[in-house]
Amino acid sequence: MEELLTFILQALVSAPERVEVTREGDTLKLSLDEADRGAVIGRQGRTIRAISTVLGVAAAPKMAPDLKVLD
Secondary structure, three states, X not given: OHHHHHHHHHHHOOOHHXXXXXXXXXXXXXXXXXXXXXXXXXXXXXXXXXXXXXXXXXXXXXXXXXXXXXX
């Protein structure tokens, strides 16, 4: 799951080398360049919700991870 999320995020951001995804239990934590946070979150959270939906479809039912963008 981490690999899929990393692939998606690197395609969206201007600094793909700064993308880091770590798993902590059922949560995937995203660490990325401060300038790219807005692009990943999107207007009213639409982009991050869409990413979460894709991960939910790729994961087994009831195993979709939560996403958290780190400061």
